[in-house]
Amino acid sequence: MTEQLKKVFGIDLGTTYSCISYVDENNKAVIVSNAEGERITPSVVYFEEGGNNIIVGEAAKEISKMYPEEVVSFVKRSMGDENFVFFHEDTEYRPEEISARILRKLVNDAQENLGETIEDVVITCPAYFGINEREATKRAGEIAGLNVIQIINEPTAAAIAYGFTDNPDDQEEKTILVYDLGGGTFDITMIKVSSEKIEVVVTGGDHNLGGKDWDDTIINYLVEQYHEQTGKDDDILLDPETFQELQLAAEKAKKTLTQRTKTGIAFTHGTDRVKVELTKEKFEELTAHLTERTVSLTNLMLDEAKKKGVEGFDEIILVGGSTRMPQISEAITKEFSKLPVTFDPDEAVSKGAALFGHQSIIKDEIIKIYNSMATENEEGPTFSLGSDTSTADKEMLGEAANEVATKFNFSLGGVKSALNKTIINVSSKSFGIVAYNEDDEQVVFNIIYKNDQVPTEVTETFTTREDNQENVEITIKENEVSEQQLAIEDATEIGMALLDMPPGLPRGSELDVTFKLNEEGRLEVTAVESTESRQVSTTVETKSVISGEELEAAKERSKAVKVS
Template identity: 45%
Template structure:
């Protein structure tokens, strides 16, 4: 009975499991790499290619390739390929299937039970979409866990027996999070989190693409814009990513930009890259400072370590800026693989605990024995607690009886401890109402706001009211946010017991549609 942890990234993904001596180990793909590009090439309606080959295909057939789909999770933005619209969940499912099938080839065991990681700042909508992507891929998603928690688990295993307060700075390919975590006797407590799921290494790449195109046009003003040619643009994106990586180890590098038979030689230094992207780095510093201010309000006065996670933290400018701003020595913690390894450990431990709770001691012992877990480690795993917080605020739309102004009243606030269950009474505003509209809202900006435009609708429905009731008739609303950040909302009319249960649905995909998609896409070959 093997379980797996998956880091489903914006630009790269990987899968890990716990080996026979209890160590988290990343499983290499069929191409022999630890990480797989999160790129999907729709070669035909019946054949999909994921990974490095798909990334190469983007240069020649950009209209058949999809990348950075993680940024669309939780949004209804299908991509049409071969006359079929694919939701972000379905495209992510292809990436998950590639990881699972390569892992099966590597181990000889089927991949079924998985934990998938998400950015800490992902809201209920994005988390629910990620879970559905796993189901479409044919996987049993044990849990969806935040990336900084996974990284903290890896950190704790590498630093056993030590109590620490750590600041996790997670700059991935497409998302950024910063999280304050306490580690005590192996237990993990998230104090607070903040972030931006549309800020990551891909934005550094975009700046470089623009710079290379501008330099080409400056040298060849009579030539067309390289960014208007899809093939040239894709080549520039490959060049930009390689340039960024190269400048993490070298102080300067040269790129040849080719377009319409012309060539421009562009030399860029590490300092010039820092200047081009300074505002992006400054945004991460600002969010980090905001997180530390929130943590200070919760009693955190000092940090033992600043842990860097995510491939983009390899850029020297990141560590330099953080050390200068916060006077903490950054610690590069296996940035590309720490999240997947932590997810594998979490999957193993959660499965072990669930088996014990269900009274299936024999299966739990078999799982532990296969991983070479000692009696002390078993006791530690069984007793470990992980406490986290809400990434954003959640509420409902209310209408003022006198002014009829609509605003958002939040029941759960960002950085409230999870799991959270809040019940509150609301009231009708007119006599004879036969129903009330329940609109569930999620904080969209960095700061909680009652203005509707600063929040996003993530679920809605209508609750029936008995006829002839006066204004001010009470409606009970309950928000239940579980430890994974998944939300369930129930509203109840007390007299009749009429209930409306709202489960957050993403991109219009109901559970029935997820099942249909799983059946349909299972017939597509993924390689």
């Protein structure tokens, strides 16, 4: 009897919309519809009175017209922000816990739809997310009761989905730009795709640029029209109900203008009823600066790619729902003289995450069987993920792959493809420590640089500043700068470690500082004093991410609430 391989679900936890998928028996990524029969779910959360009933999705979006102060949207933009707190009936909710409600909605509906329990997931995040945001995303999954196998970058996930559908047997390597404009975030990433690997070259973007900004521009225009038509100058956006009505009207108008040349918008504030006609031409004029910003960021990313020896690209693929706006494709075509390919805008990221998880599980099964065979044959050390495959016994790996294919009724070619396909990512940030430069000024010295391949491990040597120095404070900073040194104010503190020093050391005694960054963006820092080999190690976990008692309380609340 054929066994069933454990499913890993891919989740695109989006700013405005989210979705969930898995890989079926035909090795195809499939989106799971929600309880309303829709393939994507609005990332909007409504807290009912009492706090034990949570409504997520389209219903919450509609309810926001009546109870805007009880609804949270666009929470993804606040992931990792220790200053963001939503209050509901004397309870504080951090972004991680609110995001966990969205995850619960996706998972609950998928479980009901498929008739099975969901535990293992791969969740995506924007490529430029730093340690704070990535850790917050993982904690959201934990609060939702999920086993988060990995956090992967959205453009990488899209490239995986693209690589599985665009001539998967084609051996020729192509360099593609993944232009990912979602509801609240923008990523632009250069990726090399072939049948054997998906390699990220460079990535860039802006976590505060997305379809919401196009909506906000429409809202500002509607406010201007209100002032002109009524002759009043009051700030109508201070009224929560009016603001919510304008938000929904702006999003609807934006979507309408992707298909039509004009649309009518009507809204009420107090006793005033305002009607506005918005043309496609006017909309594009109002938002031209936003479109140009994405092009500018793309050019900056291309400049970084040239520094790594990559001078051009073959294709541009568009993902993210906001790329449906015609001006996006037009601007890219004009700037780069290439017609972009619209690729599954709303679903590619989730599908790519599912494919990534599926491949990971297949690899684990192959390695498990290989290790069992190696132990039986007394072949020495076992093989594991991350090992150099060239040193492994290829014949035994082939046998293990064949056994996995038979065991789960997969094609042997598909199983071998999962084993051989390599995904190479890069760091989205630079990481360094605070030290004194040659002018005796405190600066940040970068050790790992933005767009360095990950995983990576780098050691740099520093020296003590004083005779008989008792300890060294290692302040760890994250930044966007690709230079060796930068001002302290241009970086964000993400951690600190204190190393006690042996007594009697002279000024200039050496200290080796090692930064180790893994594929998920988790950073481990080790500092070793060379005289007595005293050592301090820390895994950077930012204070801005929910933890400790607060995390446990969030988990308990999550178990107690009903999400629909």
